[in-house]
Amino acid sequence: MELESANVEKWVDLGTEYGLKILGAIVIWIIGSWIIKKMKKGIASVMTKQNYDESLQKFLLNLIGWVLKILLILTILSQLGVETTSFAAILAAAGLAIGMALQGSLANFAGGVLLMIFKPIKIGDLIEAQGELGVVKEIEIFTTKMVSPTNKEIIIPNGTLSNGNITNYSTEGKLRVDLTIGVSYDADIKQTKEVLMKVLTDNPQVLQDPAPSVNVSELADSSVNFAVRPYATVADYWDVYFGTIEKCKLALDAAGIEIPYPHSVEIHKDA
Template identity: 75%
Template sequence: MELQEWIDKAFELLIDFGPKVIGAIAIWIIGSWVIKAVLKSLRKVLNKKDYDPSLQKFLLNLLSWTLKIVLIVVVLGTVGVETTSFAAILAAAGLAVGMALQGSLGNFAGGVLLMIFKPIKVGDLIEAQGELGVVKEIEIFTTKLTGLSNREIIIPNGALSNGNIINYTTEGTRRVDLTFGVGYDSDIKQTKDVLMKVLTSNPKVLQDPAPTVNVSELADSSINFAVRPWCNAEDYWDVYFGTTEAVKEALDAAGIEIPYPHQVEIQKKEA
């Protein structure tokens, strides 16, 4: 009888839970197939949109784990396990983790925005958060720049995405802003001709837009000229330093004085 009772109970459990178990297995198989199909479709969309590989990997992993957790909760609920408390525990844990990682989540959100909207890309010369450098790498939480003195600069993506970004590379060309002063005895037209010749003789200075030379200020001891050549973004520093050196040599050759500060010492003779 004892064996018969166990057999009867087994049949009762099979009748009660058999359909639920079969249903749970079916839901798991179908759900797993659906998750793979969704991830495959999302991967195609991300590849077509040319999103950053690191962002693609992160989003796919995040969606995969989220869908798997949802599937597990559904399967447990199908079997008859109470999932309300389980969901509450997950929600509470998620809230606690979110509060603990508030700063990191802000940087993560900033990284996602940078990778989706692409205001900057690797190789761009940018100025942001008081730093100037070439974008070396855009990661999920931080962006790395290479400074002009070959320093590695790491900027949190939260601050980067919420602050002002000056991208010197986007337009392809840059204007070099230079100012040179000459003495008041100098002829303005001659000086402009000399400065313009320096610009037009430099092969890295673009002719469209055309360079300009104009009187910008009548200063205390000099007539200041605003010299504005245009160049390709990658030639900026070559044009900047090359023009500065060439202007000094050209003004000296033309006999045009470049004023410099003079100090006059007055001595009072005692009676």
């Protein structure tokens, strides 16, 4: 009789002990899940205000959600009396192995995150990076796609892109067109400058702020060279570039100003 009473008391104690642990685990799960939900909502709100890319928002929120849930599960297991040290060590070892195997991909992912957070470039920008020039077509998690002036698709890994130099021609919204026009040494410099400047001021695609400029840049072997510097929007850059060259030639011809070409002199020595 005493033995049966002792067994009953033992089971009651065990039931009470583990029942309280299970109840505590349930409470921790409910409260923890509620906190995770609120945290994700707050982080999403901050990302939206900071204009984070939508794809980046979804990815980061899912990643944060899984990390917080794993921490919550470890807390619950600890509450139930399960040894979590070895479990955490296994997770760390697995994470290290995966990280080593996917080292390049993780670097590209990190680069993509940096590009989307700090936004040194955006879709539609004309940029030069890694020796390539093109318009940004798409910024993905691992790679960035560009379209070259010859309509070729260029794909650059984000890790390489984020760690290298990027020249963004679209940031300021205005580009300077650098041209060199050479005229004969017999030409009047003042008249030539007036003719070239008129070509720039008469072109509606040439911006007046910053103002265009025409200056003597070099006294070359067979010509006086002028630095012709109009400004244009990114969209009008090539129209201004090619159009200015053509219009300068026509204007100089109309003004009777010669555009010289290289000359060669042959010297014959009599026997």
